Every structure is written in structure tokens, then in C-alpha cells.
Amino acid sequence: KNQVEQSPQSLIILEGKNCTLQCNYTVSPFSNLRWYKQDTGRGPVSLTIMTFSENTKSNGRYTATLDADTKQSSLHITASQLSDSASYICVVSASDYKLSFGAGTTVTVRA
Amino acid sequence: GAVVSQHPSRVICKSGTSVKIECRSLDFQATTMFWYRQFPKQSLMLMATSNEGSKATYEQGVEKDKFLINHASLTLSTLTVTSAHPEDSSFYICSATLAGGSSYNEQFFGPGTRLTVL
Numbered sequence: 001k002n003q004v005e006q007s008p009q010s011l012i013i014l015e016g017k018n019c020t021l022q023c024n025y026t027v028s029p030f031s032n033l034r035w036y037k038q039d040t041g042r043g044p045v046s047l048t049i050m051t052f053s054e055n056t057k058s059n060g061r062y063t064a065t066l067d068a069d070t071k072q073s074s075l076h077i078t079a080s081q082l083s084d085s086a087s088y089i090c091v092v093s094a095s096d097y098k099l100s101f102g103a104g105t106t107v108t109v110r111a
Numbered sequence: 112g113a114v115v116s117q118h119p120s121r122v123i124c125k126s127g128t129s130v131k132i133e134c135r136s137l138d139f140q141a142t143t144m145f146w147y148r149q150f151p152k153q154s155l156m157l158m159a160t161s162n163e164g165s166k167a168t169y170e171q172g173v174e175k176d177k178f179l180i181n182h183a184s185l186t187l188s189t190l191t192v193t194s195a196h197p198e199d200s201s202f203y204i205c206s207a208t209l210a211g212g213s214s215y216n217e218q219f220f221g222p223g224t225r226l227t228v229l
Contacts (some may be wrong), residue, residue, distance in 0.1 A: 031216075041223065042222050043206075099157070103153065
């Protein structure tokens with residue numbers, strides 16, 4: 001069964017600090033891995049998409065890494081801002097384009 | 112580009128009534144649209160996949176007669192929750208993929224519709 005597990009479930013950080021979110025997956029055959037940001041009461045917005053051959057990708061203060069051998073990914077948020085408070089969802093696409101969603105990590109940035 | 116809208120953003124209805132939710136791709140043609148449901152503090156769960164001009168494919172456990180999906184054009188899909196019950200209260204999100212696609216076959220998500228059934 002294809003699964004995506006994220007950790008931690010939630011975290012609180014102070015404004016300006018960095019944090020790293022983890023994603024482990026068992027999806028096979030693997031096509032790509034995406035990180036989405038979902039604000040409360042809104043739809044997910046894509047941050048990064050990585051294929052098998054890409055092991056890092058940045059989008060502003062967000063940097064995602066992918067280790068396809070160990071089936072792990074991380075999302076690093078640098079110099080966090082209050083607007084970074086949201087749920088971050090790891091989504092893995094299999095070769096048949098079926099998406100497997102992680103449960104998300106809720107990030108709260110405090111002033 | 113690649114904007115998906117949903118209407119309404121919020122709806123409150125009485126138990127037993129039907130509710131229609133629209134999903135539109137505003138600046139692109141969508142080969143395929145997806146409907147998801149999300150309960151509080153849980154991730155998105157795929158309900159059904161719809162292709163323009165054909166019947167939707169429902170995930171296991173999703174009642175097709177209760178959740179009617181119509182994909183009449185390449186820019187519009189509708190989800191009708193029939194005879195709604197309080198347990199149908201949830202956040203419904205649609206997504207769409209570009210006609211012609213990309214190597215990622217990326218899905219673009221709408222902003223969601225909050226349904227509350229009293």
C-alpha cells in the first residue's frame with residue numbers, strides 16, 4: 001500500500017527561526033514528490049515538485065530535498081515569517097499519476 | 112496562470128437538501144478534474160476523478176449516487192451532494208490537470224468549499 005508519513009505532526013517556532021519538516025514514503029513506482037502549503041480554510045498551493053533525478057529544489061525561503069534511495073524528503077523553511085503559519089503537505093505521485101497525501105505538518109510561527 | 116476557482120466558498124444547508132459545488136479552471140483547459148474531501152486535521156482524500164464528457168471514476172467507499180459529478184466542459188466540473196446529512200459536512204476541494212499535460216502532470220487546486228449540513 002502506498003503511504004506517505006510526515007513528521008512532526010505539528011511544531012511551533014519563533015519568527016525568524018528555521019525549521020525542517022520530514023516526509024517518508026513507500027509509494028512505488030515513484031514519479032515525483034511535491035510539497036504544498038495549505039492555509040486554514042484554503043486549498044493547497046504548490047511549493048516544489050521534484051522528480052527522481054532531482055535532490056534539491058528551492059522556492060524562495062523554502063528548500064526541499066529528496067533522497068529517492070531512502071525514500072525521504074524534507075522541507076526546510078528559512079527565516080520563518082508569521083505568514084508561514086500553515087499546514088505543509090507532502091504528496092507523492094506514482095507513475096500512474098495517483099497521488100498519495102501525507103497528513104501534513106502544522107507549522108505555527110509566533111512573534 | 113493555472114488558476115482554479117470554486118463556488119460557493121461556503122454553504123450551509125438543511126439535512127435532506129442537495130447542494131451543488133462548481134469547480135472551474137479559469138485560464139486553462141482541464142483534461143481531468145479531481146474531487147477531494149478533507150475533514151478537520153486530516154489530509155485530502157480523493158473522492159472521484161472526472162474526465163470531460165465521460166462518467167466519473169469513484170474511489171472505493173464513495174457513493175456515486177450521493178455524490179453526483181458532472182464534467183460538461185474542459186473548464187467546468189460540478190459536484191452535487193444529494194440528500195445531504197450532517198456527516199457530509201466537510202471541506203470539499205477540487206483540482207485540475209492541464210490538457211496536454213506536463214511531465215509532472217501537476218494538479219492545480221481550488222480554494223475549497225466549506226459545506227455545513229444542519
